[in-house]
Every structure is written in C-alpha cells, then in structure tokens.
Amino acid sequence: MEQLFDHLALGFSISFSFQNLLLCLLGCLVGTLIGVLPGIGPLATIAILLPLTYSVDPVGALIMLAGIYYGAQYGGSTAAILVNMPGEASSVVTTLDGHAMAKDGRAGKALGIAAIGSFIAGTFGVLVVAALATPLAAIALSFTAAHFFALMVLGLTLAVVLAGGSLLKAGCMLVIGVTMALVGADPLTAEPRLTFGLQTLYDRFDLGIVAMGLFGIAEILRNLELQHKRPAITPVVGKLLPDRKDFRQSAGAIGRGSVLGAILGILPGNGVILSSFASYALEKRIAKDPSRFGKGAIEGVAGPEAANNAGAQTAFVPLLTMGLPATATMALMAGAMTLHGVLPGPQMMDQHPDTFWGVVTSMWLGNAMLVIINLPLIGIWVRLLRVPYRLLFPAIVFVCCVGIFSVGLQPAHVIQVAIFGLAGYLLSKLRLEAAPLLLGLVLGSLLENNLRRGLVLARGDVIAFLSDPLTLSLLALSIVIIVTAILPAVAQRRVEIPAVDD
Amino acid sequence: MRIDIVAGILLSALAVLIWYEAVPLPVGELSYFGSGFMPRVCAAALLIGGLSLLFRGVTQPSSEAEKLVLAVRGPFFVGFAILIFALTIKGYAVGPLTIPQLGLVVAGPLSIFISGFGTVEARPGELIVLALGLTGLGILVFVDLLNVALPVLPSFIERGIPQSWGIDWPPRIAAIILLSAAGGLAWAFRAADNSHSEDMKEADQ
Structure with missing residues (x-):
C-alpha cells in the first residue's frame, strides 16, 4: 500500500511539471475539439491527432495522448447530450437520458454530472490500474513465450467475440492484420517478406498511417453519406453544477458504474462500451421507478458515464502490465508508445518507472482537466457543433494530410493514407470491422516471435508445447469461448451488442 | 451484389x-x-x-442479404484531394511528369477546396475562404508554433527570397497574406450575397 503511494507520488512529480501540465491541457482541448464532432469517436480522434505528439519528448507525448484520449471520450458525451448524436458507441446510452434531460432544460446538469461522475470513476480507475500494475507485471515477467502466445490468442479471441458483428468477418480482419504485421523486413534475416518487390512495403506498414486511413478518413467518407440535416442543438440552460438532490440521486449510480466499468474495462474487445450498457441496465433494474428512465433520469447519465470512464482507464491494464493491447484504441496507444521508444509491458515499470507512473497519474490529471477546464468551455464546444459538416470535413482532411506529412516529410505516406482511407470505406460497406485488423497489426510480430520461441523451447514438439498447464488452459479457454459464441443462443445475444470501432 | x-x-x-x-x-x-x-x-x-x-x-435468403451500395462522390473527391496534397507539397515525379515543390501555400488550399466537393452541399465561395484561412492558420500552428519543417512556399519563390530575411519570416508573411485574403474574400462574398441574406444567415447559425 505504501509502495503504491510512493509510486503515485513519483508519477505526480513527473506529470505536474509545467510543460507536462500544458501538454495534458493541450491534449484535452484538441481531443475534445475533434471528439465532440458528431460521428467521430475516440479511435478516429486519436488516429487523426497522433502525429501532433511526435515532436514532443516521450513522457510528454504520452501525457498529451492521454489528454487526447480523455478529451475525445468526454467530447463524445457532450455531443450525445446536446445533439442526441453519439460521437462514439460508449455514449450511445448517454443519449437516452442525457438528451432527454437536455430537452427538459437540464442540459447543464447532465453535462455537469457526466463530467463529475467521469472524474470520480476516473479516480477510482487510476487507483485500480496503479494497484493491479505491480502484481500483474510480476506475473507477466514469469511468463514463458508459450504463455504469452496463449494469452495473446485468448485476448484476440475475446476481442473478436466481444466486438459484436459477424464473428467470421472479425476473424478474417484479425488474420489480415496479423499478415500485415509480417510484411516487410524479416525479423531474423532482414530479407524482404510479402513485399511484392515494393520498397514501401519493405519499410513495413506504419500503424499511424493505417489507423489514420482506416479510421480517420474512412469515418469521414462514411459520415458524408448521411444526409446532414442541421443538427438540433439543445441550448445549454440551467446551472452546470448539479445540486445536492442530484448528487444524492446519482451517487449510488456513480459508485456502481465505477466498479462495473473498472471490471469490464479490463476485458479485451469493447469492454468500455459493454460497461456503459451494463451500468444503464443495472440502474434501470434497481431503480424504484424504472419508468423515469429514458425521460431524463440523472442516474441514467451518471452511471453509464462513470462506467465508461472507469473502463477507459482500466483498459490500460493489459497494455501496461502485459504489453498486450486489448482494444483497437489501446493498440494505437501501444504503437505510439513504441514509436517514442517506450515498449509497453511488464519491463516498462522497471526500466522507465518515471514514464510508467507519469502516464498513470496523467490519466487522473486528464480527467481533472476535463472538469476544471472543459466544463466552463462548454459554450465553445456547442458553437463548434453548429459548424456545418460541409466545412468541418475538409478541415479534418487538411489536418490529416499535414499531420501525417509532418511526421516523415514523405509524400508517399500521404498517398498511403488516401489508399487506406478508401480501403477502410470499402471495408465498412462490406461490414468488415477494421478494429480487429489494427489489433492484429500491432500483435502480429509478437504472436509469431512468441510462437517460434515457444516451439524452439519445446523442440518442435507440439505435445510438449501444450503440456504446460497454463498454456493449455489459456488455449482451451479460447476454444471454449469461440464455441460458445457460435452456439445459437449466445449468437442471438451477440447481435444485440452494437458493432463498433472500439 | x-x-x-x-x-x-x-x-x-x-x-x-x-x-x-x-x-x-x-x-x-x-x-x-x-x-x-x-x-x-x-x-x-x-x-x-x-x-x-x-x-x-x-x-443466405435474399431477405437477409445486404446489397453493396458505394458512394462515389465523397470517396472520389476526398481521395483526389489527399493525392493532390501529396503530389504538390514537396514535388513528385510520376513517370515522365515532374511536379515541382509547390509548398503548403498551394497544397493546403487545393486539398481543402477539392475535398470540400465531396458533398452535394458544397458551396465554392465558402470553400475558397475556408481553404485560404485554414492554410494560413495551419502554417502558423504547424510551422511557427510546433516547428515542423514543412515546405511552405513553392521552390521557385523560395529560391528568390534573400537570405537576410531569415527562415521565420517568409512563412509568417505567407500565412498573413493567406489569412487576409480569406478575410477579404469573406467580406466581399458577404457584401455580394446580401441580397440572398436568408441563405447566409442560415449558414451562420
């Protein structure tokens, strides 16, 4: 326990430097700026803004990224409450009662409780991350290559199963992602592999470019198809701060949401989204008067918002402790960390304790920033929502072009963004979710390395490879999960999970 | 299909x-x-x-089957805009054709203007103002503030600039020119459009 507070103190000493506070603030601001735009979720936001962090030092860059991540989350909630247009799937539930509250003239309170609930849940989430980090990393350090391989298989299985949509299609996309990770210089011999003789492919697929195309540009193309009626924006009236009665009503919901979100957030796939749905269902079930839900019940905003924020926090656990990103968003964060020379994983805590704890504490800082700064700025975000989409999307295209070009000063990178953008649009039309692809792309090399090392240690004997109880049980569990997901009864329920980009 | x-x-x-x-x-x-x-x-x-x-x-029974419907306009203009940006920002050699470096002052407005036509709601006047203004702003933010070494000016102009101007001022001046051009055009369009003020008012809200 004491050690925990030492670690947190170390972290705060890093994240509270003037430069890092500024970067966190900047991240929150630009994150909200893009995240509040209807139809653009956290994943697209991070993909678009990732190049901005390249010129900053590693710790600062990660802190800025954390700011962008939370800003994007909160921006989504704002759009959900004010225009009934969820920017991201995890705020779909928020539209139900949040928008009802807004129409009822309580938009301010809905935004307020969303921010405060998120902050409380975020604080809880950070404590969970900090408490789990040391023991889980210690376990991970004792893992063999075979264990890691089995764990990755389990994680990817869960990610595919929990992601909603077609299991078959998600699996195919995962395989494509893994194959894409194999393209380029062979890790053992540096010989070209699957490059079709192209120098561009020899240089490997760049995660930032792939993500910006598949999520940023493709998202724009998808949105362009929707008829853009001027969104009806509910004016923000009433106080931003909930009163004592509101707090009494929502305190329980925030507490339950925090716990629910913290647990579900650790799951691969879309735990964050599941948690907001689960929290809403829970609140509705235990409410004295369930009929209030959907008509502006404040618990219906507070619970899911708390849950999705706690989940957004604990989603970092697999990445930071095992080095295994469990969602597409985390895959992108992992890519960003690697780019800055920080390899996420169990060794990170020993090798870069300042970075590790700096990042963990900056998550909390990001949440605090949102309450302190974003709430008063609500007027600006509302004005931004009024800008017609026909002017917004060329601006985003421009930011993407400049952003990706500024990273390597390579025109070819910009062309690749266009190609992946068009490909992403086609994929989404074919209902092939791109999120598993991103996970595969990040984990592909690790998967191959660990399988090879595991088999080398087992001398190529598959029976010996599987004889380790942990490896065997992890792989068996993966099979059980796939089989259950295919069972008709479960398959029916999976359809109800919204298929989304996270 | x-x-x-x-x-x-x-x-x-x-x-x-x-x-x-x-x-x-x-x-x-x-x-x-x-x-x-x-x-x-x-x-x-x-x-x-x-x-x-x-x-x-x-x-699958045809009741469950989903037909593939692809939009052409959005993907075409957005893809084309990004391509133009890539080809003009630093120069590019495509086969026998060599495009000189035209810099952000050309690549920026072109990409914004072209991509804007990705929707049927596109209004050329409005897009010109956006294209110039946003590029000016982009130069100030990326080049001046974040110190990214983006080529801002076309190479033939860059060569003609005396060394004594330093490296900070030419992009800055370019940004100021772009921003004032955007402002001027916005003002001119507004004056000309006053007769159709209904339209503009709606756009402003």
Whole structure:
C-alpha cells in the first residue's frame, strides 16, 4: 500500500511539471475539439491527432495522448447530450437520458454530472490500474513465450467475440492484420517478406498511417453519406453544477458504474462500451421507478458515464502490465508508445518507472482537466457543433494530410493514407470491422516471435508445447469461448451488442 | 451484389495473393519455423474465412442479404484531394511528369477546396475562404508554433527570397497574406450575397 503511494507520488512529480501540465491541457482541448464532432469517436480522434505528439519528448507525448484520449471520450458525451448524436458507441446510452434531460432544460446538469461522475470513476480507475500494475507485471515477467502466445490468442479471441458483428468477418480482419504485421523486413534475416518487390512495403506498414486511413478518413467518407440535416442543438440552460438532490440521486449510480466499468474495462474487445450498457441496465433494474428512465433520469447519465470512464482507464491494464493491447484504441496507444521508444509491458515499470507512473497519474490529471477546464468551455464546444459538416470535413482532411506529412516529410505516406482511407470505406460497406485488423497489426510480430520461441523451447514438439498447464488452459479457454459464441443462443445475444470501432 | 459475396471474393483473392507471395519463403520445421510459416498459416485461414463468407453470401435468403451500395462522390473527391496534397507539397515525379515543390501555400488550399466537393452541399465561395484561412492558420500552428519543417512556399519563390530575411519570416508573411485574403474574400462574398441574406444567415447559425 505504501509502495503504491510512493509510486503515485513519483508519477505526480513527473506529470505536474509545467510543460507536462500544458501538454495534458493541450491534449484535452484538441481531443475534445475533434471528439465532440458528431460521428467521430475516440479511435478516429486519436488516429487523426497522433502525429501532433511526435515532436514532443516521450513522457510528454504520452501525457498529451492521454489528454487526447480523455478529451475525445468526454467530447463524445457532450455531443450525445446536446445533439442526441453519439460521437462514439460508449455514449450511445448517454443519449437516452442525457438528451432527454437536455430537452427538459437540464442540459447543464447532465453535462455537469457526466463530467463529475467521469472524474470520480476516473479516480477510482487510476487507483485500480496503479494497484493491479505491480502484481500483474510480476506475473507477466514469469511468463514463458508459450504463455504469452496463449494469452495473446485468448485476448484476440475475446476481442473478436466481444466486438459484436459477424464473428467470421472479425476473424478474417484479425488474420489480415496479423499478415500485415509480417510484411516487410524479416525479423531474423532482414530479407524482404510479402513485399511484392515494393520498397514501401519493405519499410513495413506504419500503424499511424493505417489507423489514420482506416479510421480517420474512412469515418469521414462514411459520415458524408448521411444526409446532414442541421443538427438540433439543445441550448445549454440551467446551472452546470448539479445540486445536492442530484448528487444524492446519482451517487449510488456513480459508485456502481465505477466498479462495473473498472471490471469490464479490463476485458479485451469493447469492454468500455459493454460497461456503459451494463451500468444503464443495472440502474434501470434497481431503480424504484424504472419508468423515469429514458425521460431524463440523472442516474441514467451518471452511471453509464462513470462506467465508461472507469473502463477507459482500466483498459490500460493489459497494455501496461502485459504489453498486450486489448482494444483497437489501446493498440494505437501501444504503437505510439513504441514509436517514442517506450515498449509497453511488464519491463516498462522497471526500466522507465518515471514514464510508467507519469502516464498513470496523467490519466487522473486528464480527467481533472476535463472538469476544471472543459466544463466552463462548454459554450465553445456547442458553437463548434453548429459548424456545418460541409466545412468541418475538409478541415479534418487538411489536418490529416499535414499531420501525417509532418511526421516523415514523405509524400508517399500521404498517398498511403488516401489508399487506406478508401480501403477502410470499402471495408465498412462490406461490414468488415477494421478494429480487429489494427489489433492484429500491432500483435502480429509478437504472436509469431512468441510462437517460434515457444516451439524452439519445446523442440518442435507440439505435445510438449501444450503440456504446460497454463498454456493449455489459456488455449482451451479460447476454444471454449469461440464455441460458445457460435452456439445459437449466445449468437442471438451477440447481435444485440452494437458493432463498433472500439 | 450481396456484401457477403463481395467480401468473400475479396478475402479469398487476398488469401491467394498472400500464398503466392509466400511460396518462395522457407517454411522450416516446427522446432524452428521459417519466415514462410506464418504467412502460409494466415493465408490458409483467410482462404477458409473468405470461402465461408462467399458460401454464406450465396446461400443466405435474399431477405437477409445486404446489397453493396458505394458512394462515389465523397470517396472520389476526398481521395483526389489527399493525392493532390501529396503530389504538390514537396514535388513528385510520376513517370515522365515532374511536379515541382509547390509548398503548403498551394497544397493546403487545393486539398481543402477539392475535398470540400465531396458533398452535394458544397458551396465554392465558402470553400475558397475556408481553404485560404485554414492554410494560413495551419502554417502558423504547424510551422511557427510546433516547428515542423514543412515546405511552405513553392521552390521557385523560395529560391528568390534573400537570405537576410531569415527562415521565420517568409512563412509568417505567407500565412498573413493567406489569412487576409480569406478575410477579404469573406467580406466581399458577404457584401455580394446580401441580397440572398436568408441563405447566409442560415449558414451562420
């Protein structure tokens, strides 16, 4: 326990430097700026803004990224409450009662409780991350290559199963992602592999470019198809701060949401989204008067918002402790960390304790920033929502072009963004979710390395490879999960999970 | 076309392509597998997935089948805009054609203006103002504030600038010119459009 507070103190000493506070603030601001735009979720936001962090030092860059991540989350909630247009799937539930509250003239309170609930849940989430980090990393350090391989298989299985949509299609996309990770210089011999003789492919697929195309540009193309009626924006009236009665009503919901979100957030796939749905269902079930839900019940905003924020926090656990990103968003964060020379994983805590704890504490800082700064700025975000989409999307295209070009000063990178953008649009039309692809792309090399090392240690004997109880049980569990997901009864329920980009 | 059929064909074709490219790579043995092992495993898995999708697409009742509908306008203009940005920002040689470096002052407005036509709601006047203003702002933020070494000016102008101006001021001046041009045009359009003020008022809200 004491050690925990030492670690947190170390972290705060890093994240509270003037430069890092500024970067966190900047991240929150630009994150909200893009995240509040209807139809653009956290994943697209991070993909678009990732190049901005390249010129900053590693710790600062990660802190800025954390700011962008939370800003994007909160921006989504704002759009959900004010225009009934969820920017991201995890705020779909928020539209139900949040928008009802807004129409009822309580938009301010809905935004307020969303921010405060998120902050409380975020604080809880950070404590969970900090408490789990040391023991889980210690376990991970004792893992063999075979264990890691089995764990990755389990994680990817869960990610595919929990992601909603077609299991078959998600699996195919995962395989494509893994194959894409194999393209380029062979890790053992540096010989070209699957490059079709192209120098561009020899240089490997760049995660930032792939993500910006598949999520940023493709998202724009998808949105362009929707008829853009001027969104009806509910004016923000009433106080931003909930009163004592509101707090009494929502305190329980925030507490339950925090716990629910913290647990579900650790799951691969879309735990964050599941948690907001689960929290809403829970609140509705235990409410004295369930009929209030959907008509502006404040618990219906507070619970899911708390849950999705706690989940957004604990989603970092697999990445930071095992080095295994469990969602597409985390895959992108992992890519960003690697780019800055920080390899996420169990060794990170020993090798870069300042970075590790700096990042963990900056998550909390990001949440605090949102309450302190974003709430008063609500007027600006509302004005931004009024800008017609026909002017917004060329601006985003421009930011993407400049952003990706500024990273390597390579025109070819910009062309690749266009190609992946068009490909992403086609994929989404074919209902092939791109999120598993991103996970595969990040984990592909690790998967191959660990399988090879595991088999080398087992001398190529598959029976010996599987004889380790942990490896065997992890792989068996993966099979059980796939089989259950295919069972008709479960398959029916999976359809109800919204298929989304996270 | 049903989407599952299209997806199935595409994925199967991709699988065949991967397998074809993986053929020369050594598979090795299980005790130490070579670089061709994983690509083959992935290609095989993808082929099975693609063929199952194709099968599903062919056999599913037409009530469940979804038809593939692709928009052309948005993808075309946005893709084209990004391409133009890539070709003009730093110069590019495509076959016999060599495009000189035109810098952000040209690449920026072009990409914004062209991509703006990705929607039927596009209004050229409005887009010109946006294109110039946003590029000016972009230069100030990226080049001046974030110190990114983007080429701002066309190479033939860059060469003509005396060294004594330093490296900070030419982009800054370019940004100021762009911003004032945007402001001036916005003002002019507004004055000219006053007769159609209904339209503009709606746009402002």
